[in-house]
Every structure is written in structure tokens, then in C-alpha cells.
Amino acid sequence: MLVFIGGITFFLAVALFIFTQAQNYSSPAKSPETCNDVLIQGPPEKQTNILFVGTADEAEVYRDYLLAYEPFSSNREMFNFYRIDKKSDCARYKKIALYCYSQELQSQAAVCPHDFIVALEDAPVSLRASAYMEVASINTNLPKTVLLHELGHLFGLDEEYEAGYNPGINSPNCKTRCGQFTGTGCFQECSDGTHLRSVDEGVMRTLSPADDANPYGSYNTERILDRMTIPRSKIAGFASQEETSCLDASYLLIEVDPRQSEWQARAIAKERGCTAQTQGSASYALKDDEMNTVFSDTFTAPRLFTDGNEDADNTLEGQTFESKNLFYLTVPSDTGAASVVITDSAGNERAQADLNINNRACEMLS
Ligand SMILES: [Zn+2]
Numbered sequence: 174m175l176v177f178i179g180g181i182t183f184f185l186a187v188a189l190f191i192f193t194q195a196q197n198y199s200s201p202a203k204s205p206e207t208c209n210d211v212l213i214q215g216p217p218e219k220q221t222n223i224l225f226v227g228t229a230d231e232a233e234v235y236r237d238y239l240l241a242y243e244p245f246s247s248n249r250e251m252f253n254f255y256r257i258d259k260k261s262d263c264a265r266y267k268k269i270a271l272y273c274y275s276q277e278l279q280s281q282a283a284v285c286p287h288d289f290i291v292a293l294e295d296a297p298v299s300l301r302a303s304a305y306m307e308v309a310s311i312n313t314n315l316p317k318t319v320l321l322h323e324l325g326h327l328f329g330l331d332e333e334y335e336a337g338y339n340p341g342i343n344s345p346n347c348k349t350r351c352g353q354f355t356g357t358g359c360f361q362e363c364s365d366g367t368h369l370r371s372v373d374e375g376v377m378r379t380l381s382p383a384d385d386a387n388p389y390g391s392y393n394t395e396r397i398l399d400r401m402t403i404p405r406s407k408i409a410g411f412a413s414q415e416e417t418s419c420l421d422a423s424y425l426l427i428e429v430d431p432r433q434s435e436w437q438a439r440a441i442a443k444e445r446g447c448t449a450q451t452q453g454s455a456s457y458a459l460k461d462d463e464m465n466t467v468f469s470d471t472f473t474a475p476r477l478f479t480d481g482n483e484d485a486d487n488t489l490e491g492q493t494f495e496s497k498n499l500f501y502l503t504v505p506s507d508t509g510a511a512s513v514v515i516t517d518s519a520g521n522e523r524a525q526a527d528l529n530i531n532n533r534a535c536e537m538l539s
Pocket of ligand 1 (some may be wrong): 322326332478479480491
């Protein structure tokens with residue numbers, strides 16, 4: 174009898190455990206997006222995956238445009254392109270720029286493998302394009318070169334016009350000494366008035382680059398290729414090599430508020446989909462109970478670039494806003510980690526968060 178009661182108790186405990194896991198770990202009850210293939214040329218974990226948000230026609234036009242320019246034209250086989258439908262208009266950042274970055278977009282994008290998201294919107298020409306984290310917000314009424322420029326940001330490049338910010342010592346393209354560029358020119362002005370750039374009229378400075386065949390300039394092109402060939406630390410959230418649908422994968426969504434000197438981070442959900450395969454100068458580490466790192470990855474620093482061409486000569490003008498906006502990290506959910514530690518691009522630890530969503534969900538409900 175005791176064994177029987179013990180067995181029943183154990184069964185109930187297991188059932189309750191499974192029930193609470195399912196309650197807290199299921200995706201919100203909404204129909205998933207459809208991931209549309211635009212051009213698939215290899216397994217996503219080996220490719221640079223670009224996800225368009227827009228119509229099928231728009232995605233094809235911008236894909237073909239991108240693949241016509243270096244360094245993408247010579248390396249076109251390294252890219253996959255996907256597309257999801259656009260569900261709502263993008264926000265306007267301070268009424269000056271298109272700003273498509275949001276938690277909602279991130280959830281929608283998770284149905285496709287993606288390193289970068291390119292959100293396309295037919296907006297008034299006065300609205301600047303922007304780049305934040307892994308999302309480029311493209312105003313389709315600006316010259317198409319703006320795609321090259323914003324994608325340059327997603328690959329880590331800083332502004333090469335005077336944008337009033339210090340790009341920092343880790344900037345790939347803005348340097349303090351000409352000797353740091355090899356075999357290229359050296360020109361004053363790169364994000365601020367004191368830093369130097371390697372190309373006079375490249376696409377990180379103007380929407381009419383001087384060398385149409387090599388719009389970023391040779392030094393910056395090498396930096397982009399460096400980023401493209403960094404080995405992926407983790408298959409895009411897939412549980413196994415055989416899985417290819419993001420609907421079979423899952424990730425933890427971490428919300429980070431960088432507006433105070435001590436960033437606030439919290440795990441807000443476990444959702445179905447692929448983690449973003451981001452790369453950048455900031456990083457996070459997933460820790461077990463003994464604070465051993467079980468997984469780590471890099472991500473783009475939270476710097477919002479806004480770019481428009483107010484002059485007829487296509488020289489860019491814009492502003493850069495640092496650590497002013499919430500951002501979201503999608504981290505692997507299957508590592509058994511207990512917490513996440515987030516480090517900024519200068520190497521300073523800025524936030525730590527518990528990854529136990531069960532407890533948090535209870536706290537939020539009470
Ligand atoms: Zn820019």
C-alpha cells in the first residue's frame with residue numbers, strides 16, 4: 174500500500190512538474206510566421222543568413238542589388254536569404270528615423286535562421302534609415318545604396334562621416350593612426366572629427382561611393398569578410414544537425430535595459446525558434462550553478478545609427494544614439510545554464526540575470 178501511495182505521489186509530482194514546465198515554457202498562443210526561402214545556398218549554420226521583412230518582390234530586388242556589389246558579389250555562395258511578411262509598420266525614432274527593431278519583430282524573425290534582419294518600408298523620404306543590433310530598417314524611398322551602408326553597420330562598421338560619437342578602440346574601420354591601415358589611404362573624420370578612415374568616399378560616408386565596384390573600400394571589405402568567416406559557435410538553435418526548421422528549435426529571450434550605468438537584464442520567455450547568429454564587440458556568457466561558463470557568444474553593441482541624405486550630393490548625415498534603447502538577446506535554451514552575464518564592448522561586466530523563467534513567471538503572476 175505504501176509503495177502504491179508513494180508511486181501515486183511520485184506520478185502526481187512528475188505530472189505537476191511537466192504541467193508547470195509546459196505552462197511557462199510554451200510560446201504565446203499566436204500563429205507562427207511562415208519562413209519563406211528567397212535564396213538558399215547552404216546549411217544555415219555555415220552561411221550568412223539575411224532575413225528580409227517585406228514583400229516577395231521587395232526581397233528579390235534588394236537581394237539582387239546586394240549581390241551585385243563587393244564583397245557580396247564575389248562571395249554570393251556564402252549567403253542565404255529568407256523572408257517573412259511584414260505585420261505592422263515600423264516605429265519612428267524621435268520622428269527622424271525608421272526604427273523596426275522590437276521584441277515583436279525578434280519573435281517573428283525566429284521562424285527563420287538569421288544573422289541579420291533587413292526590414293523594408295515604403296516611408297516618406299525625409300525619414301532616415303537606421304541600424305540597431307542585428308536589424309537594419311530600410312526606407313525603400315532612399316537610394317538602394319542605403320542597404321549597403323546599414324548592412325555595413327550590422328557587420329560592425331562605424332560611420333565614416335562626422336556623426337558626433339567616439340567609435341572606441343575596437344572600431345574596425347575608424348582608427349587613431351594612419352599606420353593602422355595597411356596599403357590604403359588615410360583620411361580625417363570617422364564617426365567624429367579626430368578618428369581616421371581608410372577610404373575617402375566609401376559607402377559608410379556617402380550614398381554615392383566613388384568606387385562603384387568596391388563601395389566599402391578595400392580595408393573595410395576585408396573587415397566584412399573577417400566577420401563573415403568567423404566560425405559559428407552554435408548551430409542556429411537547432412537541437413541536432415538534422416533539424417532544419419526553426420520551429421523545432423527554441424531559445425531564451427533576454428531583455429536588456431542599457432539606459433543606466435548598471436544595465437538591467439531579465440529572462441522574459443522561452444520561445445520557439447532560432448537564436449540570432451549575431452557577432453560583435455559585446456558578449457554574454459551563460460553560467461551554471463557554480464558560475465562556470467557553459468556557453469558564450471558575442472553580439473553587436475547597443476548603438477543606434479540613423480542615416481539620411483539631406484543633401485543632393487548623397488553625403489550622409491545622421492546621428493548615433495548609444496545605450497538609449499532596450500535590446501533583446503536570444504540565447505540557447507538547452508545548455509542547463511542558471512544565469513547570464515553580459516559584458517559591454519569595452520569588456521566591462523554590465524548585467525547579470527537569473528535564467529529561471531519558472532520562478533520569474535510565478536513572481537510576475539503574483
Ligand atoms: Zn550609418
